[in-house]
Amino acid sequence: KQEVTQIPAALSVPEGENLVLNCSFTDSAIYNLQWFRQDPGKGLTSLLLIQSSQREQTSGRLNASLDKSSGRSTLYIAASQPGDSATYLCAVRNSGGYQKVTFGIGTKLQVIP
Amino acid sequence: DGGITQSPKYLFRKEGQNVTLSCEQNLNHDAMYWYRQDPGQGLRLIYYSQIVNDFQKGDIAEGYSVSREKKESFPLTVTSAQKNPTAFYLCASSYTGDEQYFGPGTRLTVT
Numbered sequence: 001k002q003e004v005t006q007i008p009a010a011l012s013v014p015e016g017e018n019l020v021l022n023c024s025f026t027d028s029a030i031y032n033l034q035w036f037r038q039d040p041g042k043g044l045t046s047l048l049l050i051q052s053s054q055r056e057q058t059s060g061r062l063n064a065s066l067d068k069s070s071g072r073s074t075l076y077i078a079a080s081q082p083g084d085s086a087t088y089l090c091a092v093r094n095s096g097g098y099q100k101v102t103f104g105i106g107t108k109l110q111v112i113p
Numbered sequence: 114d115g116g117i118t119q120s121p122k123y124l125f126r127k128e129g130q131n132v133t134l135s136c137e138q139n140l141n142h143d144a145m146y147w148y149r150q151d152p153g154q155g156l157r158l159i160y161y162s163q164i165v166n167d168f169q170k171g172d173i174a175e176g177y178s179v180s181r182e183k184k185e186s187f188p189l190t191v192t193s194a195q196k197n198p199t200a201f202y203l204c205a206s207s208y209t210g211d212e213q214y215f216g217p218g219t220r221l222t223v224t
Contacts, residue, residue: 043117044205091156101213103156
């Protein structure tokens with residue numbers, strides 16, 4: 001059974017700092033991994049999707065890496081801004097069969113002006 | 114504008130009543146999903162559908178029912194058999210195996 005863990009559970013940083021969010025998963029037989037952002041009381045917004053054959057994806061100030069063999073992904077946010085404050089979730093889609101998606105609980109990020 | 118809509122945003126019901134949550138997408142996605150989100154827990158899958166007229170139970174399907182009569186629509190009914198229905202419900206869609214897109218959610222409160 002796939003398990004997804006995100007560390008830390010919460011993070012508070014001053015504006016302008018670069019930061020790294022971590023996601024680990026127990027079963028390396030994955031199809032892809034997706035990072036999401038969730039604002040309070042809202043739905044999830046897709047940030048980046050990494051296919052199992054890829055090592056990283058970039059979008060603007062965001063960079064996500066994937067090390068399938070060690071069961072880890074990181075989301076790097078450069079030059080953080082107060083608008084980045086949100087909860088960031090990692091989701092892993094298993095390969096084979098239905099391709100079930102397993103979500104982590106998320107990291108709650110606060111960027112202080 | 115392409116996207117996923119969920120209605121209503123907030124829903125209040127008395128215990129013992131069935132309630133139906135709406136989910137519509139115009140992204141031409143084949144697959145649709147219903148998740149439940151509770152504080153301190155990851156999203157949990159209730160039901161999913163990969164094609165019209167077919168759907169499968171997820172991890173916590175007891176007390177819920179769905180239909181998929183049209184590609185664009187995947188309504189979720191929360192029945193009186195669901196023991197703890199108060200939660201935030203999220204609908205998502207994707208091309209099969211691809212990136213998931215989420216709706217804005219429905220917050221259901223049952224008293």
